[in-house]
Amino acid sequence: MVAVTHFSDRLADAVGRKRSQLVVGLDPVVERLPDEVGGDIARFCFGIVDAVADHAVAVKPQSAFFEAHGSEGVRAFEQVCAYARAAGLLVIADVKRGDIGSTAQAYADAFIPLADAITVNPYLGRDSLEPFVDACRREGAGLFCLVKTSNPGGADVQDVELADGRLLWHHVADLVRELGESLVGECGLSSVGAVVGAPFPAEVVEARRLLPQAPLLLPGIGAQGGAPGEVAGAFSAGPASALVSASRSVIYASAGADWRDAAHAEAERLAREAWGVSLA
Amino acid sequence: MVAVTHFSDRLADAVGRKRSQLVVGLDPVVERLPDEVGGDIARFCFGIVDAVADHAVAVKPQSAFFEAHGSEGVRAFEQVCAYARAAGLLVIADVKRGDIGSTAQAYADAFIPLADAITVNPYLGRDSLEPFVDACRREGAGLFCLVKTSNPGGADVQDVELADGRLLWHHVADLVRELGESLVGECGLSSVGAVVGAPFPAEVVEARRLLPQAPLLLPGIGAQGGAPGEVAGAFSAGPASALVSASRSVIYASAGADWRDAAHAEAERLAREAWGVSLA
Numbered sequence: 001m002v003a004v005t006h007f008s009d010r011l012a013d014a015v016g017r018k019r020s021q022l023v024v025g026l027d028p029v030v031e032r033l034p035d036e037v038g039g040d041i042a043r044f045c046f047g048i049v050d051a052v053a054d055h056a057v058a059v060k061p062q063s064a065f066f067e068a069h070g071s072e073g074v075r076a077f078e079q080v081c082a083y084a085r086a087a088g089l090l091v092i093a094d095v096k097r098g099d100i101g102s103t104a105q106a107y108a109d110a111f112i113p114l115a116d117a118i119t120v121n122p123y124l125g126r127d128s129l130e131p132f133v134d135a136c137r138r139e140g141a142g143l144f145c146l147v148k149t150s151n152p153g154g155a156d157v158q159d160v161e162l163a164d165g166r167l168l169w170h171h172v173a174d175l176v177r178e179l180g181e182s183l184v185g186e187c188g189l190s191s192v193g194a195v196v197g198a199p200f201p202a203e204v205v206e207a208r209r210l211l212p213q214a215p216l217l218l219p220g221i222g223a224q225g226g227a228p229g230e231v232a233g234a235f236s237a238g239p240a241s242a243l244v245s246a247s248r249s250v251i252y253a254s255a256g257a258d259w260r261d262a263a264h265a266e267a268e269r270l271a272r273e274a275w276g277v278s279l280a
Numbered sequence: 281m282v283a284v285t286h287f288s289d290r291l292a293d294a295v296g297r298k299r300s301q302l303v304v305g306l307d308p309v310v311e312r313l314p315d316e317v318g319g320d321i322a323r324f325c326f327g328i329v330d331a332v333a334d335h336a337v338a339v340k341p342q343s344a345f346f347e348a349h350g351s352e353g354v355r356a357f358e359q360v361c362a363y364a365r366a367a368g369l370l371v372i373a374d375v376k377r378g379d380i381g382s383t384a385q386a387y388a389d390a391f392i393p394l395a396d397a398i399t400v401n402p403y404l405g406r407d408s409l410e411p412f413v414d415a416c417r418r419e420g421a422g423l424f425c426l427v428k429t430s431n432p433g434g435a436d437v438q439d440v441e442l443a444d445g446r447l448l449w450h451h452v453a454d455l456v457r458e459l460g461e462s463l464v465g466e467c468g469l470s471s472v473g474a475v476v477g478a479p480f481p482a483e484v485v486e487a488r489r490l491l492p493q494a495p496l497l498l499p500g501i502g503a504q505g506g507a508p509g510e511v512a513g514a515f516s517a518g519p520a521s522a523l524v525s526a527s528r529s530v531i532y533a534s535a536g537a538d539w540r541d542a543a544h545a546e547a548e549r550l551a552r553e554a555w556g557v558s559l560a
Contacts, residue, residue, distance in 0.1 A: 027383070064379060064386035071355035073390075078351055096379055098401060099344060100431040103307070106344035110353075121378060123403040123426060127433030146403060151380040153407030160451055163441040168448060171440055 006185030007117055007142030008193075008215060012240035014057045014090055020271040021239065021278060023092060023217065024052045024263075025247025026061040026080060032252050034259040041069065042076035048251050049084045051260040052267040058090035058116070060219075060245055081114040091115040092217070096146060098124050105131040117142030119195060119217070122172050126179070133179050136191040142215070143192045145176045147207060150197030150220030169203075173210040180214055189241060190214050196234075198226030198244065205233035208241075216242040221270065222249025228274040235278040244274045286465030287397055287422030288495060292520035294337045294370055300551040301508075301519065301558060303372060303497065304332045304543075305527025306341040306360060312532055314539040321346065322356035328531050329364045331540040332547040338370035338396070340499075340525055361394040371395040372497070376426060378404050385411040397422030399475060399497070402452050406459070413459050416471040422495070423472045425456045427487060430477030430500030449483075453490040460494055469521060470494050476514075478506030478524065485513035488521075496522045501550065502529025508554040515558040524554045 015021055026048060028041035037044045049059060061084075066077035081091045093114060097107040098121030111118045112135045120132055122145050135141045148158055148169045158169040173194060180192030193215035196207040207216060216234050220226040221244045234242035250270070254262030295301055306328060308321035317324040329339060341364075346357035361371045373394060377387040378401030391398045392415045400412055402425050415421045428438055428449045438449040453474065460472030473495035476487040487496060496514050500506040501524045514522035530550070534542030 029386075062379075062383055062386075064377070064383045064390065067354075067390040068386040070390070071351045071358055074347075074354045075351035096377070096401075097344070098403075099342075099376055100429065101433075103342055103344045106309075106342075106348040110344065110347040110350070121376075121401050121403050123378075123401050123434075123437055124429050124431060125433030125436030125438070127431055149380065149404050151404060151407055153381075153405030154403075156405030156455060157403055157448075157452065158405070160448065161443040163443055163445070165443070168437075168440065172437065175436060 004138070004140040006183065007136060007140055007191040008189035009185040009187050010116065010140070011090065011142065011215060012187035012189060015240040018055070018057050019275050020055055020057045021243050021274045022056045022267060022271040023058045023060050023243045023245040024048065024056045024250050024267060025094070025219065025245055026059055026251065027065050027247045029065060032255065034255060034257070036257065041066065041073065042079050045080040046083050047260055048263055049087050049089065051263040052250065053087045053089055055267040055271040056089060058092050058243065059084045060092040060094045062247070063093065063095045078114060090117070092144065093118045095119060096121045098122065098128050100124060101127050101131060104128050108132050108135045112139055112141045117144060119144045119146065121146050122175060126175060129179055133183070133192060136183055141191070144195050144217040145192065147173050147176060147194040148196045148200060148203045150199055150224055154197065170210060173207060176214060177211050184213055187240060188213060188238065193217055195219065198231050199224055201230045201233070204231045208234055208236055212237055215240065217245060218242055219245040222246035228270065228277045232277045232280060239278045244270065246270055284418070284420040286463065287416060287420055287471040288469035289465040289467050290396065290420070291370065291422065291495060292467035292469060295520040298335070298337050299555050300335055300337045301523050301554045302336045302547060302551040303338045303340050303523045303525040304328065304336045304530050304547060305374070305499065305525055306339055306531065307345050307527045309345060312535065314535060314537070316537065321349065321353065322359050325360040326363050327540055328543055329367050329369065331543040332530065333367045333369055335547040335551040336369060338372050338523065339364045340372040340374045343373065343375045358394060370397070372424065373398045375399060376401050378402065378408050380404060381407050381411060384408050388412050388415045392419055392421045397424060399424045399426065401426050402455060406455060409459055413463070413472060416463055421471070424475050424497040425472065427453050427456060427474040428476045428480060428483050430479055430504055434477065450490060453487060456494060457491050464493055467520060468493060468518065473497055475499065478511050479504055481510045481513070484511045488514050488516055492517055495520065497525060498522055499525040502526035508550065508557045512557045512560060519558045524550065526550055
């Protein structure tokens with residue numbers, strides 16, 4: 001039997017080795033691609049992977065921007081995941097899936113082979129998440145469950161006040177903590193993490209308190225207004241306990257012929273900033 | 281400018297014409313397919329479409345079971361959607377997507393061209409649903425937002441008690457009602473509907489009260505234990521105001537050589553039962 005390494009241990013190793021908590025989101029939109037790639041979203045993503053591989057610990061391909069191109073786009077998604085892993089990056093498939101048990105299993109079958117971790121949606125409750133948790137246990141995968149998302153409208157559901165005075169997302173955080181309790185690696189972190197929007201620093205601190213062993217994936221750095229310095233509280237469980245995720249500000253750092261260099265420079269800048277914040 | 285027909289009006293027309301509220305869920309699992317189709321999920325679904333086209337008003341391909349086969353499976357999904365529409369069936373793409381605005385737009389771009397309606401997840405709030413609502417308005421698409429799902433674990437999040445004494449899913453129902461208010465067709469129903477699990481008859485009645493103009497998609501008929509007679513309250517807003525959705529009990533009605541005939545017979549039985557209930 002092959003020993004399975006916890007996702008969280010692989011993550012902690014990569015963070016320490018690269019001195020980086022940067023995740024680069026791959027959101028390819030044809031209209032924004034540099035002329036050089038001729039509208040080929042896979043080719044663009046390969047270029048970004050090459051440009052950021054030294055400074056990012058992971059890439060996060062956003063499935064929607066590939067699915068918008070139908071089955072050909074999904075083929076590109078598969079190729080980009082494989083390319084990024086070959087370049088030594090962890091892959092977080094941003095798919096936000098959530099469905100009843102037997103269907104959730106099919107989604108696990110779809111994405112766990114392609115990626116090191118995936119994002120999931122908690123609205124269907126515990127039994128919809130368990131097939132993914134089983135995949136963490138069995139195959140060393142990781143999970144990032146939506147808790148408090150980076151968009152303003154997330155508050156419509158996530159910030160609803162409960163009978164006990166808490167907000168709904170606090171309750172979801174408890175669910176995530178319970179699911180991850182049996183999956184804590186040697187690094188002290190669980191393979192079951194949470195998505196918490198970087199534009200909400202106070203909520204990031206509260207999420208850290210509610211989820212002391214969960215890696216926090218913090219999207220919304222850059223184009224959505226967040227900065228590593230504003231989410232310092234997320235790192236209190238160790239340097240690998242939070243990942244800062246930037247998409248458009250890195251991949252579209254330049255629309256000109258210098259797009260690779262510009263993406264490289266912005267990734268380097270963000271990675272240094274986050275690393276510094278995590279040590280402070 | 282071409283006049284766009286509301287999804288709800290197309291739905292009401294099809295329900296009246298076929299005297300059916302049956303939606304057949306397409307959940308192809310290779311291990312359960314009849315020998316005849318040689319493990320080809322598209323070929324199996326074509327056979328089911330042919331078998332149920334007279335008695336079902338729509339099919340609901342479950343994306344996960346196609347995505348489990350990677351980009352080839354997604355190609356099959358595209359083919360099955362096109363085949364079902366050519367056979368005169370409405371297509372409800374069961375994708376349960378939900379993401380922040382710019383990403384939700386990419387999902388709308390992915391699925392609105394393939395299907396008449398899609399299922400969506402409300403956890404990310406109003407601004408995550410608006411790109412889909414815009415597609416309803418612009419392109420005559422329909423939407424079914426998860427409100428109270430058919431799985432037992434759905435209660436973990438959806439049945440949490442709020443400060444005002446209601447449950448979370450009541451609040452989500454309000455959100456769905458507000459989103460759909462400007463999209464009511466000539467039939468009196470909105471193009472923005474809700475998913476409510478058939479195994480919870482009391483909740484179906486409550487959902488009908490909270491959402492007087494929303495088509496209710498009621499999964500969980502058959503293998504999950506629900507029956508049309510138990511959800512009679514859903515039809516009080518008219519014969520097209522509720523759709524009963526059965527998957528495994530229809531498509532796997534027989535594992536033998538008579539699989540088409542068995543699916544046909546079970547579809548006919550469920551459609552008659554639901555139609556009778558809706559008139560009572």
